[in-house]
Amino acid sequence: MPLRPYLLLLPAIAAFSLFAAAFVTFMVVSFQTATPGTVLTHGPATFANYSAVIASPLARSTALATLRLAGLMTLLTALLGYPLAYVLARSTSRLLRRLVLFGLIVTFLSGGVTRAYAWLIILGNRGLLNQMLVALGLPTVRLAYNETGVVIGVVHFLLPFFVLTLLAALKNIPLSLEESARNLGASRWRVFWHVVLPLSIPGLVSAASLSFAGALSAFLFPELLGGGRVHMASNVIFETILTDFNLPRVAAMAALFLVLALAALALLGSLERRTAKLWAGATR
């Protein structure tokens, strides 16, 4: 067997091993016991951390809240992002396409912290939006330091990832298919429903999976826009390290959240295959 191709892979293997080592270390730690008063851990291997996390009401409510919020965020991102991606893929107005793309790229390139504070200025209790409502003589609304604020911030963060992923898929659908459908008597809406949407399902699922993964791991926006009231997985892990100082327990919590996230993504993937089949059946 020639050795050369494997030699060329060495740098990649080295880099990958470094990342993998971090994961292995934290998996190992999750089966150990904390030495009180230190950051050190010791054996023997135990499932105690896992059973403690599973029994803890905080971990359970966090898991549910994280899945619920990430699902909501993904749904909202898809509802807002699909039309934007469609405009980018199909609009004949170059100005419109450029405006949408510019808006997304600005979001994409500006830092998370900057954006979180920008949202606070707009959504805060005395923010721009509420000042406007007051000026109009309307009651103020609470949009920051709660779930609403976090959802707005994260959806805004996810939007470019979703739109650019879906855009590639939409561009692969030949325009002549849409014209063909209209020629056969389908209105614009029915062309979308019977042709564009079913053909975009694989791209839609990819974009939604990416968004869902991003939402599950959200940390910055829940931290800054949640006002301590929004408990998503990353934030709870972070707070637990600071308060309990129990690394093995936190490692077990992180590992369980990871498994949960992977399971959710796998479910989304299997959904794609099932939907595609269902649609093929429905359009017979």
Added chain:
Amino acid sequence: MSATSGATISRGCRLEIEGLAKNYGDVAAISDVTLTVPPGALITLLGPSGCGKTTLMRSIAGFVSPDRGRIALDGRDLLALPPERRSTAMLFQNYSLFPHMTVAANVGFGLRMHGVRRAEAEPRIAEALRLTRIAELADRHPGQLSGGQQQRVALARALVTRPDILLLDEPFGALDQSLREEVQIELRKLQQSLGITTLVVTHDQLEALTLSDLVAVMNAGRIEQIGPPIEIYDRPNTAFVAKFMGVENLVPVRLGARDGDRMRVAAGSLEALVRLHTTAGVVDSAILAVRADAVEIASPGEPGTVAARIAFATNRGSSALYEVTTDDGQNLQASEDRRGGTLRALGSRVGVRLRGEACCLVTG
């Protein structure tokens, strides 16, 4: 093609286009196009790429909004309607079958969109599949079909809605040469038996001659000449049409004496007596369109011929194609039946004359 039952027979519609124009920025894609297609006829829009033939077809289907003019089917104005409410069926160049649907679902799509109930739709789908001879493919997906099969599905899908007019965009471009001729003839038979008014866009002159009742040759957004294929082939009006219909020699000529409906013309020492097809037009600049087979090669010195020599010779199957140069420097392409023999030798002396009745005066 099998006999058609009454179900799919379409009544032919008269297509009328008046003063149609469309500009893209400063470029005129089509300018002032007027034509009428009688019910049940097949018209071919023939021209090079960029001549406006596709824009004209897409205007009928509703995917292009013309700036001026009128399109009507049996007197009903089309331009006010969105594409889905025009009773046109277009066959796209790449067939555009829906990849996520079976052949039967593809063919039934138009019926579903028109709200035809399943009980009525199913026999109509079966009929369309039978007409296009693909009944056995009903449950396949487009990805599992050959190009020729895909085209039949696209045709079945277009015919099943009983459109007022069938629009075919370069329908045979993606087929092998050997398959193309067979499918052309089959399509023509089907079109004639259904009596459906049909418009074909193509750049292939042979295809236009094979298929059509009417050929409209287009150039730079205008219809250069329109008429039955034989007329376009035998009596082109302009040098562009002559060239596009494969006329090998376009010879600038002096006009001589007129004799009834004939006129004597000369190019150098070459002379011919040609029939005038139109009384107007061919006065200021005159070009004689001479097909290679209208240049007769004779023995040198034969009376009525001009002395020339063979400058180039090549074999075209049963005939030979020569380039001859007359002694006063005129170059002509001439073809001659080989009669099983070999080609004439390069440089050999011959006499040439033009068969005037096979030549045609055109404008530049």
